[in-house]
Amino acid sequence: MTHDLLDAKSAGAFGSLPGRRSVGIADARRVAMVLIWIVAALVGSARVALAQGGGDGETLFTQKCTACHTIGGGNLVGPDLAGVVDRRDPAWLSQWIAQPDKVLAAGDPIATQMLAEFNNVPMPNLALTEAEVSAIITYLANPGGAVTAPVVAMGVGDAAHGRALFTGASRLANGGPPCMSCHSIAGLGALGGGALGPDLTFAYNTYGGDAGVATFLNTMPTVTMNAVWARQPLTPAEQDDLRAFLQEASVQQRPPQALWQLTALSVLGTLLFMGAGHLYWRSRLGSVRKTMVQRARI
Amino acid sequence: MFDIVLFVVFPYVAVTVAIISGISRYRQNRFSYSSLSSQFLENRTLFWGSVPWHYGVITLLTAHLLPLLFPSLWGDLLSDRIRLYVLEVTGLGLALMTVVGMTLLIVRRLRSPRVLAVTSTADWLLLITLLTQVAIGFWIALVYRWGSGWYLHTSVPWMISLLVFQPEIQYVTALPWLVQFHLLAGFFLVLLFPFTRLVHVFTYPFTYLWRPIQVVIWNRRPPQKQRP
Numbered sequence: 080m081t082h083d084l085l086d087a088k089s090a091g092a093f094g095s096l097p098g099r100r101s102v103g104i105a106d107a108r109r110v111a112m113v114l115i116w117i118v119a120a121l122v123g124s125a126r127v128a129l130a131q132g133g134g135d136g137e138t139l140f141t142q143k144c145t146a147c148h149t150i151g152g153g154n155l156v157g158p159d160l161a162g163v164v165d166r167r168d169p170a171w172l173s174q175w176i177a178q179p180d181k182v183l184a185a186g187d188p189i190a191t192q193m194l195a196e197f198n199n200v201p202m203p204n205l206a207l208t209e210a211e212v213s214a215i216i217t218y219l220a221n222p223g224g225a226v227t228a229p230v231v232a233m234g235v236g237d238a239a240h241g242r243a244l245f246t247g248a249s250r251l252a253n254g255g256p257p258c259m260s261c262h263s264i265a266g267l268g269a270l271g272g273g274a275l276g277p278d279l280t281f282a283y284n285t286y287g288g289d290a291g292v293a294t295f296l297n298t299m300p301t302v303t304m305n306a307v308w309a310r311q312p313l314t315p316a317e318q319d320d321l322r323a324f325l326q327e328a329s330v331q332q333r334p335p336q337a338l339w340q341l342t343a344l345s346v347l348g349t350l351l352f353m354g355a356g357h358l359y360w361r362s363r364l365g366s367v368r369k370t371m372v373q374r375a376r377i
Numbered sequence: 378m379f380d381i382v383l384f385v386v387f388p389y390v391a392v393t394v395a396i397i398s399g400i401s402r403y404r405q406n407r408f409s410y411s412s413l414s415s416q417f418l419e420n421r422t423l424f425w426g427s428v429p430w431h432y433g434v435i436t437l438l439t440a441h442l443l444p445l446l447f448p449s450l451w452g453d454l455l456s457d458r459i460r461l462y463v464l465e466v467t468g469l470g471l472a473l474m475t476v477v478g479m480t481l482l483i484v485r486r487l488r489s490p491r492v493l494a495v496t497s498t499a500d501w502l503l504l505i506t507l508l509t510q511v512a513i514g515f516w517i518a519l520v521y522r523w524g525s526g527w528y529l530h531t532s533v534p535w536m537i538s539l540l541v542f543q544p545e546i547q548y549v550t551a552l553p554w555l556v557q558f559h560l561l562a563g564f565f566l567v568l569l570f571p572f573t574r575l576v577h578v579f580t581y582p583f584t585y586l587w588r589p590i591q592v593v594i595w596n597r598r599p600p601q602k603q604r605p
Binding site for chain 2: 204206246247248250254255256257259260261267268269270272273274275301302303305306307337338341342344345346347348349351352353356360363364366367371372374
């Protein structure tokens, strides 16, 4: 008995008997050599892949910033950036553009005040590199004229179809996910939409109405959105329909969080599954002599 | 740079080590490919731990694998709101069931002196990692809804990019840190595979999934009275 236990224990440790562990270590060394090469190759290729991004300040500004900012065209979702380089401390500005989430979390007074001023829409972290931040600041210092929101051609959208696109009932032409995977909005029903991204009930107004929302849907400027949508953008017609739906939803009340209902359903599901298992296997010891079962319980 | 180490280098290292060490262990220590069942030592709590755990985790792993294998089909499946809700609620129920199952399995190892005696450090590391992984998975599914939808458009393209050796980490680096932790812990489990009893996942044939139950009972004489 004791011998059995000892054996089982040593076999459990690394699945091998004590005498054989040295083999495992020699193996590990051989594996390590191969791995070093693989790792070196991978880091190299990934760095090349990442370095392919970037660009000059103007292009970056057009791609990443114009959904929310103008230069001399007035406030949009965020402030007008004309003369921002003169208004703000350079170090603060670089830090803010690079990591706005961290600056806000640290309770920076300027950031906190701007957040309140701009409908509590926080500036997203755009995961810009140091070089990209300085390229944007160089451009902001000397933009060479006013830059207003890029004019996105807008058609008249169909809110009902926008809703179908939002929930997934109509699939998006380029294969993008239904908005509901990550976002909730008023009027979706009991369990609502997703909670990975923000609730979009009032997004139409906070993101600057037709023009702001149109630019956002066209450029998908935030990091999370951009990763998902870069290769499967919304078509112009889909953008119109979704914009119309967002506008329609913005007058309704925000839906309640479904967190407690879901927790209750999870508990119920677990009990059901385990109950079913118990019923299905309840006679599992029925074919065994009772005395044997009793003895095994010691 | 740190993200590259986490989301490119680490997964490749984990999979490479798992494959090489897994094959090596099979060649050199074939009979250690086993779950090292402790059913002989304790059978009652095992049923309530092992059965919910295994049925739950196998179903959930399948649900993680299907979108990777058939992304378009998975997208079609979720296009109906009711189907999405049914799938999510079922998943949440199963996830909580695996949490309960694994908790019972851990409590059983601690409370039964016999089972505790055959539990190694590697076993503890594996059990704790598994419990952490399913608990976080459940929490993510509950708090960051609807995972079955966004998983298809974040983690799946990332894993496919790794499979075709053109890593694209931007799909996952902007996700909440708990989700990133869940992804990394998944690959940590792959790394643990060849060094623990997790190898029993690959014990062919797989008929144990549907064969009738086998009752394992230790038949022995009742303990004799001690002589004075």
